[in-house]
Amino acid sequence: xxxxxxxxxxxxxxxxxxxxxxxEGPGRDLWPDVLRxxxxxxxxPASPGWAWFDGALLAGIVVLVAIFPAAIPVFLYxx
Amino acid sequence: xRNGTSGVLNLFRQGDTEAFEALxxxxxxxxxxxxxxxxxxxATAEELTVExxxxxxxxxxxxxxxxxxxxxxxxxxxxxALDWLRxxxxxxxxxxxxxxxxxxxxxxxxxxxxEIRRKTALAFGRLPPKLRIAATLAVIEEQPQKDVAAALxxxxxxxxxxxxxxxxxxxxxxxxxxxxx
Numbered sequence: 001x002x003x004x005x006x007x008x009x010x011x012x013x014x015x016x017x018x019x020x021x022x023x024e025g026p027g028r029d030l031w032p033d034v035l036r037x038x039x040x041x042x043x044x045p046a047s048p049g050w051a052w053f054d055g056a057l058l059a060g061i062v063v064l065v066a067i068f069p070a071a072i073p074v075f076l077y078x079x
Numbered sequence: 080x081r082n083g084t085s086g087v088l089n090l091f092r093q094g095d096t097e098a099f100e101a102l103x104x105x106x107x108x109x110x111x112x113x114x115x116x117x118x119x120x121x122a123t124a125e126e127l128t129v130e131x132x133x134x135x136x137x138x139x140x141x142x143x144x145x146x147x148x149x150x151x152x153x154x155x156x157x158x159x160a161l162d163w164l165r166x167x168x169x170x171x172x173x174x175x176x177x178x179x180x181x182x183x184x185x186x187x188x189x190x191x192x193x194e195i196r197r198k199t200a201l202a203f204g205r206l207p208p209k210l211r212i213a214a215t216l217a218v219i220e221e222q223p224q225k226d227v228a229a230a231l232x233x234x235x236x237x238x239x240x241x242x243x244x245x246x247x248x249x250x251x252x253x254x255x256x257x258x259x260x
């Protein structure tokens with residue numbers, strides 16, 4: 001393959017795959033993705049002291065005690 | 080400014096995430112642009128930019144502040160893009176249609192038919208990734224050979240050899256398809 005052939009195929013390649021316009025940056029902020037990938041910075045939400053089940057149980061007990069005050073000694077016994 | 084920059088680089092080397100974010104903000108555009116030149120697809124370029132900065136952070140202890148960040152980042156970006164090219168069979172993704180949205184306008188030679196251009200793009204996608212990446216950067220993107228060499232971690236002579244081999248293989252592939260470039 002001589003220099004002419006080389007230049008010809010380069011020209012054909014540039015016609016087939018034109019250079020990209022790389023002036024524009026990414027379409028969005030990639031920093032959150034980087035943080036996710038690193039698993040730093042984005043601190044996982046601390047495990048709440050009260051899970052929804054705990055809240056529901058407490059609410060149930062309060063309602064039960066309000067309706068049946070006589071149940072209080074039973075609860076105290078089992079605590 | 081110089082002290083500020085070297086301060087950030089030194090902090091980054093120690094694993095400081097704020098310094099890393101500062102470097103990310105400063106260099107993400109350039110890294111993204113470099114990767115886009117190689118993979119020719121904005122979504123993939125974004126994905127690989129994230130991958131690159133992840134690799135950069137992971138390697139912070141090996142970073143030499145005296146040698147600058149940009150070249151080092153570009154080399155890691157090139158490696159990430161090369162790994163991606165190796166992992167994917169990207170023939171179809173190198174078609175003219177898929178990169179139309181990022182391709183700079185170019186005056187089409189009327190002597191070269193759309194079919195020949197399509198076959199050339201597909202043949203180029205069949206080249207070994209190491210040759211393809213060198214030819215993409217040096218021939219299509221017309222980047223200085225010393226920059227390509229630095230990004231690939233090889234000599235300028237090795238870049239020339241890879242480009243030559245890429246062009247020769249491309250020519251053979253096209254000839255097999257009855258196209259005489």
